Amino acid sequence: MPKNPIVFTLDGRRCTCLLPEGKPKRLYVLCGWEMEKLMMLLAEDAPEILFFSTEIDGGRDFTPWEAEPIWPGEPFSGGGEDYLKFLTDTALPYLEERFGAPTEPENCALLGYSLGGLFALWALTKTEKFGAGASLSGSLWYPQFLKYLENCPPKKDTAIYLSLGDREPLGGPPVMRTVGDCTEMAKEILSNHGCKVFFEWNQGGHG
Numbered sequence: 001m002p003k004n005p006i007v008f009t010l011d012g013r014r015c016t017c018l019l020p021e022g023k024p025k026r027l028y029v030l031c032g033w034e035m036e037k038l039m040m041l042l043a044e045d046a047p048e049i050l051f052f053s054t055e056i057d058g059g060r061d062f063t064p065w066e067a068e069p070i071w072p073g074e075p076f077s078g079g080g081e082d083y084l085k086f087l088t089d090t091a092l093p094y095l096e097e098r099f100g101a102p103t104e105p106e107n108c109a110l111l112g113y114s115l116g117g118l119f120a121l122w123a124l125t126k127t128e129k130f131g132a133g134a135s136l137s138g139s140l141w142y143p144q145f146l147k148y149l150e151n152c153p154p155k156k157d158t159a160i161y162l163s164l165g166d167r168e169p170l171g172g173p174p175v176m177r178t179v180g181d182c183t184e185m186a187k188e189i190l191s192n193h194g195c196k197v198f199f200e201w202n203q204g205g206h207g
Contacts, residue, residue: 005036005051011090014055018043019099024050027101027108029087029130031062031116050101052091056083062115064122067143070173076142080119081126088129105131115139121186124154132159137168140182141175149189156194162187163200 018039025048035053061083067076095101109132112120117138169180
């Protein structure tokens with residue numbers, strides 16, 4: 001495995017890829033911030049996986065529709081559709097052609113943190129390119145998201161991992177303090193629709 005990730009540009013986005021030593025058996029797309037560090041950690045226990053991430057504007061790329069900001073100067077502009085199209089139409093074919101990434105749904109997973117966790121779960125409802133997903137400390141408090149999830153769930157049998165820190169519902173703006181209840185509700189909705197869901201509480205806060 002390379003000591004350092006490979007960095008390149010696609011459609012004007014800075015992209016990062018960490019390759020296994022041999023032919024990759026799975027592809028994990030990571031959605032969050034400073035994913036290069038996480039890649040290196042994950043690769044220690046997952047030596048057969050190709051990891052990929054891109055530079056992002058979280059309030060734009062990870063949000064499925066526009067919503068009022070919860071922090072001054074950080075709008076939620078709802079650019080998730082465009083970012084998902086970039087991943088499915090540009091990034092996946094490129095990774096397959098250049099690095100031999102397996103792009104069959106059963107070998108592709110989308111993992112996201114915070115707003116990236118919201119995006120990962122939402123993306124599973126929009127495309128079947130990814131057969132599994134993980135929402136880590138996902139911003140599932142996002143306005144109207146649970147109602148959307150109830151009406152537009154992912155494909156039945158999709159494997160989904162949810163996690164949350166036990167201190168997360170205790171701080172931040174009021175809407176963020178609903179994250180515990182929202183994640184529990186998301187788990188119930190997904191399970192009722194036939195998804196394979198595992199939800200885990202961990203010690204700590206957001207991040």
